[in-house]
Amino acid sequence: MAATRAAESLEGGQDRREEDRTRHAASRAAESPERRQDRRDEDRARHAASRTAEDFEDTRTRLDGQRARQAASRAAEDFEDTRTRLDGQRARQAASRAAESPERRQDRREEDRARHAASRAAEDSIQRRTRSEDQRRRQAASRAAQWTFMEGEAFRYDPANNYDSHPQLYIGQMSDVCPYCNALKWHAETRGMCCSGGKVKLPELQPPPEPLKSLIGPTSFEALRTANSQICATFREACQLHGLLEDDQQWDSTMSEAAAAQSPARLRNLFALILAVCGPSNPKQLWESYKKKA
Template sequence: MPVKKRASLGRSTSAARRMAATRAAEDSEDARTRLDGQRARQAASRAAESPERRQSRREDDRARHAASRAAENPIQRRTRSEDQRRRQAASRAAQWTFMEGEAFRYDPANNYDSHPQLNIGQMSDVCPYCNALKWHAETRGMCCSGGKVKLPELQPPPEPLKSLIGPTSFEALRTVNGQICATFREACQLHGLLEDDQQWDATMSEGAAAQLPARLRNLFALILAVCGPSSPKQLWESYKESLTEDILRNARRQNPVMNLDYTPDMFN
């Protein structure tokens, strides 16, 4: 049986040198034509392959790549990785060249959303582990890491949040236990979402018992300016007599024969 000759094009032969010289003399158009023809021949050859032949070719390719990478030194491996990253980046960038400057040439007649680079399809795929809807080309495991991540079911929101997400009108938002509040602040207080004026009421009560009315008025003004009570009017109504006690006392001292009492003028 005759010995099969090995191809010698990859070695330093006259045929290899002639091919290298021919390719070096090519212009860009000739090179493009040659590569297009080579791709067409390769595609036709692979289309005519039988399944067994295709599997054998792929296994041979994998074996050659594995042997080549195993023989690499660290510098060669780093160079190959960098070249691969550059090729991938260039390939991704080339996919979007059709959109370069398109914003300045926008044409409403163009159906941009139908382009395969822009239309990623419908969320029609269902994850077999968590039943999440996914796009067809979405990376596997993005939703639940292939069933490794399991979240508990969402529970109904607690009160009063549950009551707040149900109203359909502003009046319903101000309704608490069937009572319509005058303000949203009052409704929030009844729900326990805001602090009430209990601490300021206790402060005013202590001041009314121990301080002069003038000092009590300073305290009341400080509470209004700095502390932001939720119901200043209610706080005023509760302590207005203590706040104006010295005004009534001075009026009685100036008019001893008159039976004077608190009047709206004193409160203003």
């Protein structure tokens, strides 16, 4: 058989595999439930016997081959292939677990635990380190492979694809409500991220005081210049009517004191200094009040 397959052409190998898949599919479709269960038991027994006879190098070679084939297969997948594969895996696993009896489920879990314990007990320090490195490498490769189908997808965007429904992209709706602070949360979001389970309590936001409340949401520059239903000539005038600016009372007092004791030249210098540094809200009115004394 090995010599025959070695002599196969690429097309011949592809045709043979297609025939094998068709024959297997037809054979399994005709199986009775009892025959299917017997076949699976035989497969498990054969695999268990084969793996029991493996040494460390055989196991490592087999796992490396599996990972290489799996990586090559997933690298060739497109968006729909990945989605179909993941859906098929979930369906098969759900069907298999749903058909298990409680005894079979318990046996499977105990077999898994016993196999893992025996495997790790037989490890030496080098094998343990190698296994840990393999696990880290597999995890990194698995996480990277999960997003291989999205590489360059922005340049091949297809509006017909419902990307939101992909299990690796869809994160659900914020439908869960925190019972303590009423914050909206995703279903898989870590509990306590919003208020630490009611330990953090913040006061509710109060409406802003006037005149800030009246200034929220202007729709035009004219609305910004409106104060007390009156359109002002300047923004400064509107701010003054809203009480956002200080009036000129202190500058008026300063000019009044200077007018009583200083010369007109010094009074003019003081007025210029007030204009340059202090920014009075109504400089014209301030000047008109003291121009006769200046």
